[in-house]
Amino acid sequence: MVHSKEELYTQQEIELSKIAKALSHPARVKIINILNKRGICITGELVDLLPLAQATVSQHLRELKESGIIKGEIEGPRTCYCIEPKMMKKAKEAFTKLFSKLNCC
Amino acid sequence: MVHSKEELYTQQEIELSKIAKALSHPARVKIINILNKRGICITGELVDLLPLAQATVSQHLRELKESGIIKGEIEGPRTCYCIEPKMMKKAKEAFTKLFSKLNCC
DNA sequence: ATCGTATATCGTAAATATACGATAATATTC
DNA sequence: GAATATTATCGTATATTTACGATATACGAT
Numbered sequence: 001m002v003h004s005k006e007e008l009y010t011q012q013e014i015e016l017s018k019i020a021k022a023l024s025h026p027a028r029v030k031i032i033n034i035l036n037k038r039g040i041c042i043t044g045e046l047v048d049l050l051p052l053a054q055a056t057v058s059q060h061l062r063e064l065k066e067s068g069i070i071k072g073e074i075e076g077p078r079t080c081y082c083i084e085p086k087m088m089k090k091a092k093e094a095f096t097k098l099f100s101k102l103n104c105c
Numbered sequence: 106m107v108h109s110k111e112e113l114y115t116q117q118e119i120e121l122s123k124i125a126k127a128l129s130h131p132a133r134v135k136i137i138n139i140l141n142k143r144g145i146c147i148t149g150e151l152v153d154l155l156p157l158a159q160a161t162v163s164q165h166l167r168e169l170k171e172s173g174i175i176k177g178e179i180e181g182p183r184t185c186y187c188i189e190p191k192m193m194k195k196a197k198e199a200f201t202k203l204f205s206k207l208n209c210c
Numbered sequence: 211a212t213c214g215t216a217t218a219t220c221g222t223a224a225a226t227a228t229a230c231g232a233t234a235a236t237a238t239t240c
Numbered sequence: 241g242a243a244t245a246t247t248a249t250c251g252t253a254t255a256t257t258t259a260c261g262a263t264a265t266a267c268g269a270t
Binding site: 025027052053054055056059060063074076077078 | 257258259260261262266267268
Binding site for chain 1: 113114115117118119121122125126127128129130131132133134135137138141142156193194196197200201203204206
C-alpha cells in the first residue's frame with residue numbers, strides 16, 4: 001500500500017531541526033557555553049575565545065541570532081550578546097519532549 | 106591582549122554539536138518520532154512515511170546510525186531500526202545540561 | 211573633521227549536505 | 241537457479257555551510 005506523502009513535516013519537526021541546526025557546530029555550542037557562564041559578552045571577547053577569524057565568529061553569531069537562541073544589543077561601537085531565555089526554554093522543552101519517550105526494543 | 110587559540114573545542118562541545126547535527130534535518134527528527142512511537146520500524150515503512158525517495162531515506166538512516174542515536178538489525182531481506190537507548194540518554198543529559206543554566210541578562 | 215576601534219557584511223573558495231535514479235547486494239520464494 | 245522483494249551504495253547534480261581576507265559602517269576620542 002502506498003501512503004500519501006503530502007503532509008511533509010510537522011511544526012515540531014521543523015522547529016526542533018532548526019534549533020538542532022543552530023547547535024550543529026562546535027563553535028556555536030562554545031558560544032552558548034560562554035554566554036551561559038558570563039551572562040553577556042561582546043563580539044571581540046568571543047573572537048578571542050574562539051579559534052576562528054573575526055568574520056567567521058560574526059557569521060556564527062548571526063546564525064545563532066537568526067535561530068532566536070541569542071540576541072545582540074548594539075552598545076556604542078560594540079555589540080553585546082546574551083542568551084534569549086524564552087527561546088532557550090522553548091528549545092529545552094522541545095528536546096526534553098523528544099528524549100522523554102525511551103520505549104525502545 | 107591576545108589569547109591562545111590552541112585548545113579549539115572541548116569534548117562536550119564536539120559531542121553535543123554532533124548529536125545536534127544528526128537532528129538538524131526534519132526528516133531525521135521525523136524518523137526519531139516514528140521510532141519513538143512504534144518502537145521498531147523497517148526501512149520500507151519509513152520510506153512510506155517520509156516525503157523522500159528510498160535512497161534518500163536510507164542516507165538519512167545511515168547518518169542517524171553513525172551518530173549512534175539509532176541502530177539497525179538485518180532481519181532477512183529487511184533492516185529493522187530502533188532507538189539506541191544508551192545514546193538517547195546521553196543526548197538527553199547533554200542537552201539538559203546545556204539548557205539548565207538560564208542566568209541571562 | 212580625522213583617526214582608531216569594534217563589528218557586520220561582501221566576495222569567494224572549498225568542503226559538506228541533500229536529493230534522486232540507477233545499480234548492486236542479499237535473502238526469500240517458486 | 242531464476243525471479244522477486246528489500247535495502248544499501250554509487251554516481252552525480254545542486255544547494256548549503258564554513259572559513260577568511262577585504263571592505264564598509266558606526267561610534268568615540270582627539
